[in-house]
Amino acid sequence: MIREITAHELDPESFIGEKVEDIRRTVGEGWAINALSGGVDSSTVTMLGHRALGERLRTVFVENGLMRAGEAEQVTGFFRALGVTVEVVDARAEFFAALKGITDPEAKREAITQTFYREVFGRLVRESGAKHLLQGTILTDVDETVAGIKRQHNVFEQLGIDPQAAFGYRILEPLIQLRKDGVRKLGQALGLPGELFQRIPFPGPALAARVIGEATPERIETVRQATQVVERMLSGYGTFQYLAILHEDRVTGMRDGRRDFGRQIEVRCWDSVDARTATPTRVPFEILEQLAQEIVGAVPGIVSVTYNIASKPPSTIEAV
Amino acid sequence: MIREITAHELDPESFIGEKVEDIRRTVGEGWAINALSGGVDSSTVTMLGHRALGERLRTVFVENGLMRAGEAEQVTGFFRALGVTVEVVDARAEFFAALKGITDPEAKREAITQTFYREVFGRLVRESGAKHLLQGTILTDVDETVAGIKRQHNVFEQLGIDPQAAFGYRILEPLIQLRKDGVRKLGQALGLPGELFQRIPFPGPALAARVIGEATPERIETVRQATQVVERMLSGYGTFQYLAILHEDRVTGMRDGRRDFGRQIEVRCWDSVDARTATPTRVPFEILEQLAQEIVGAVPGIVSVTYNIASKPPSTIEAV
Numbered sequence: 001m002i003r004e005i006t007a008h009e010l011d012p013e014s015f016i017g018e019k020v021e022d023i024r025r026t027v028g029e030g031w032a033i034n035a036l037s038g039g040v041d042s043s044t045v046t047m048l049g050h051r052a053l054g055e056r057l058r059t060v061f062v063e064n065g066l067m068r069a070g071e072a073e074q075v076t077g078f079f080r081a082l083g084v085t086v087e088v089v090d091a092r093a094e095f096f097a098a099l100k101g102i103t104d105p106e107a108k109r110e111a112i113t114q115t116f117y118r119e120v121f122g123r124l125v126r127e128s129g130a131k132h133l134l135q136g137t138i139l140t141d142v143d144e145t146v147a148g149i150k151r152q153h154n155v156f157e158q159l160g161i162d163p164q165a166a167f168g169y170r171i172l173e174p175l176i177q178l179r180k181d182g183v184r185k186l187g188q189a190l191g192l193p194g195e196l197f198q199r200i201p202f203p204g205p206a207l208a209a210r211v212i213g214e215a216t217p218e219r220i221e222t223v224r225q226a227t228q229v230v231e232r233m234l235s236g237y238g239t240f241q242y243l244a245i246l247h248e249d250r251v252t253g254m255r256d257g258r259r260d261f262g263r264q265i266e267v268r269c270w271d272s273v274d275a276r277t278a279t280p281t282r283v284p285f286e287i288l289e290q291l292a293q294e295i296v297g298a299v300p301g302i303v304s305v306t307y308n309i310a311s312k313p314p315s316t317i318e319a320v
Numbered sequence: 321m322i323r324e325i326t327a328h329e330l331d332p333e334s335f336i337g338e339k340v341e342d343i344r345r346t347v348g349e350g351w352a353i354n355a356l357s358g359g360v361d362s363s364t365v366t367m368l369g370h371r372a373l374g375e376r377l378r379t380v381f382v383e384n385g386l387m388r389a390g391e392a393e394q395v396t397g398f399f400r401a402l403g404v405t406v407e408v409v410d411a412r413a414e415f416f417a418a419l420k421g422i423t424d425p426e427a428k429r430e431a432i433t434q435t436f437y438r439e440v441f442g443r444l445v446r447e448s449g450a451k452h453l454l455q456g457t458i459l460t461d462v463d464e465t466v467a468g469i470k471r472q473h474n475v476f477e478q479l480g481i482d483p484q485a486a487f488g489y490r491i492l493e494p495l496i497q498l499r500k501d502g503v504r505k506l507g508q509a510l511g512l513p514g515e516l517f518q519r520i521p522f523p524g525p526a527l528a529a530r531v532i533g534e535a536t537p538e539r540i541e542t543v544r545q546a547t548q549v550v551e552r553m554l555s556g557y558g559t560f561q562y563l564a565i566l567h568e569d570r571v572t573g574m575r576d577g578r579r580d581f582g583r584q585i586e587v588r589c590w591d592s593v594d595a596r597t598a599t600p601t602r603v604p605f606e607i608l609e610q611l612a613q614e615i616v617g618a619v620p621g622i623v624s625v626t627y628n629i630a631s632k633p634p635s636t637i638e639a640v
Contacts (some may be wrong), residue, residue, distance in 0.1 A: 025562035105572065105581075212569045249532045249569045251639040252425065260634065261425075266626055280612075282605040285629075289600065292630040303634045306586055309605075310612040314580065314623045319571040 004139055008183035012189030016048065019174040023052035026172060027132050033058045033125050035116075035132035035283055036086055038067070038075035039202045041136030044183050045175055047190035049134045050084050057230065058128055059084060063121055064112070065092035066206035069228045078196050091120040099208060099215045103248075105320040108215060112205045134282045137173040138183060140275050200231075200241045201317075209320045213248035222246050225299045226265045233291050239281045240272040244295075245319045253303025262303030265295050269307075270317055278312040324459055327501035332509030336371065339494040343372035346492060347452050352379060353378045353445050354454035355436075356406055357397035359522045361456030364503050365495055367510035369454045370404050378448055379404060382440055384432070385412030386526035386540060389548045398516050411440040417536045419528060423568075425640040428535060432525045457493040460595050465633065496552045499594040519559070520551075520561045521637075533568035542566055545619045546585045553611050559601045560592040564615075565639045573623025582623035585615050589627075590637055598632040 005015070023032070034049055036059050049057040051297045059079070063072050076086045098115040099285075102108050125133060175183055180201060187196070208215040210223045226244035234242040245266040253260045274280035292305035308315070325335070343352070354369055356362045356379050360602035369377040379399070383392050396406045418435040422428050445453060495503055500521060507516070508557075528535040530543045554562040563588040571636045592598035612625035628635070 103423055105570075212571070247567070247569050249567050250425075251532070252636045253634045254636055255634050262634075267629070280605075280609065285600075285602040288629040289631070292600075296634050303630070304628065304639070305630040306585055307609040307629045308624065309587070309627045310625040311609070311622070312574070314573045314575050314616050316572045316574055316584075317583070319624070 002139060002142060002176055005177040005182060007179065007184060009183050010178065010185055012186050015186065016051065016189065019048055023172060023174065027053060030132060031056050031058065031128065031130040032132040032134050032143065033060065033128050033130040034127045035121055036061050036075060037202065038071055040180065040183050040187060041138055041175060043135055043192055043196050044187040044190060045136035046084065047187065047192060048174055057134065058087065058130060060087045060089050060124060062116065063088055063090045063092060064095040064206065065217065066095060066208045069224055076243045079259065080175055080195060082191065089120065089124065094119055096113055101214065108208050109205050112208060131170060133171045135171050135173050136175050138175050139177060139179050142176065181274055203318050209318050210243060211246040212320060219246060221285065222299055222301060226295050226302065227293065227296060228255040229294045230267055233287060234269050237281060237283065240270045241317055243270040251304045256314065260303055262301050264300065264304040264306060264318065265302050266306045266308060267291060275317060280309050280311065322459060322462060322496055325497040325502060327499065327505050330498065330505055332506050335506065336368065336509065339368055340372040342491060343369060343494065345460065347373060350452060351376050351378065351448065351450040352452040352454050353380065353448050353450040354380050355441055355564065356395065357522065358391055360500065360503050360507060361458055361495060363512055363516050364507040364510060365454055365456035366404065367507065367512055368494055371510065377454065378450060380407045380409050380444055382436065383408055383410045383412060384415040384526065385537065386415060388527065389544055398513060402511065409440065409444065414439055423533045428528050429525050432528060435526055451490060453491045455491050455493050455507045456495050458495050459497060459499050462496065489619045501594055521537065523638050529638050530563060531566040531640060539566060542619055542621060546615050549611065549614045549618060550587055553607060554589050554603065557601060557603065560590045560598065561637055562589040571624045580623055582621050583624060584624040585619065585622050586626045586628060587611060595637060598637055600629050600631065
């Protein structure tokens, strides 16, 4: 049982001091490595790790082809400004090869997990000589994995898998007692810029979790373009999360007066404190209509756009 | 080229007089038959036909298993009150047998068309001895068929098929110069009760057009239940059309703290004058949230509900 530290009770400075000590004690004279996705959790753990280890923490950004538009450049730029060097590793071909033909959500997650740990990151870790892996797992990930709602890709220990035996390295999870709001408070204290520590959550399987059905390069590109419109138009509302989902179902549309059998994008925008429960944000209809118009205008193959109106539960935040 | 008569220029009394004459002249001493679906178009053409032919028009309601809850009882009750006897024919088994395994929207329409014309209604017509079939085709049906957007099931002549040769009877289409608003005006003049002539449009393939993928008895029952909630909650807004669509895509949900991989209902509610263009109705968010809550609470297997925010074009009013 992990003891939760709420955002309210979190004292960032003493928490940082304690975790920096833990990390230093565990890593000793060795090296550690961590993967930065650009999300709040991995950004915060990167800063915490650099506070503890300095140059002895090697931070990599794995370009898996499933990221949002411009994400690698943006994230490495933010960290460069903070004095942290992030190495970008291009592994797009490996991820799309692993995802080929897979439509089941669990199988997609599993393919991404296996490619990430066993192939790409596992290889980097082995080559680097680092024996310690720093990871931004938070309490909500653990809850959802234990409840069987979603298999998060970063909670091996919770699933009874020994990462030392399975992958040859040890995982440190300094954020595991926190939820999202606590991580934001901590990230702020660690000096992350507002744009980063206030970033909306982004799922581990990235845009592969935003397509229903197979995650091909073309389908990922479609949802990437829709995501760009959604993030641009909904970023100003102070909501918890907003996302675009590419559906597999085909719906009837019309273009130039002719039938155009196309696809649908579903937009979700959530009000939530900690992701355990969530309600759809009451985005003004003018904005929703403009959003739909931009998506059908800008994203090839899309003829229909919907907005989620169900709450969590019984919905979940992501669809896949 | 069919000459359009707009609702504005329509003079119901002289139109009725002219069409009653046409129908009497064409049918002569014989019998005519028509199928009543309960929609505005077929209800109006039923009244027009009875005005012209009285008891020499036989009106049947084909129970195809794809109708909304209580539809047969409601429709026959309305007409009984108007002095028109409607015969209900149970053909559910024939329709579901024809739809088995079919997922393509065009193939579904075709299966329903063929079952309706060649099997059920064709048999009724042949057994009845009637040589004339009265049908409520309107101009929008013709437009959409010609444009290739949707193959309407009731416009054989427009598709270059001779119904006399193909099916052994002749089709009369007295409403073919009108659009929906004109038909409503005409229905009112023919004495149809408000509940009927103001009914929202309902597609020819009925609830089979409201499921993406195979139209099994179970899936039709699911969308029937969702439709009942949607019609009850959105009937008061004076909108053009509102509908529920059962998607085939599976989405993640949670019930009792556990993962529940389920289905999604999409709700569409349209503002439109004549169905050629349409925009989503700005239904208050409290209503949309309540709607979603009732659907996930009442309809088995549904974990997510969306609301359409795209306009026609490029969307169409129905999804299938």
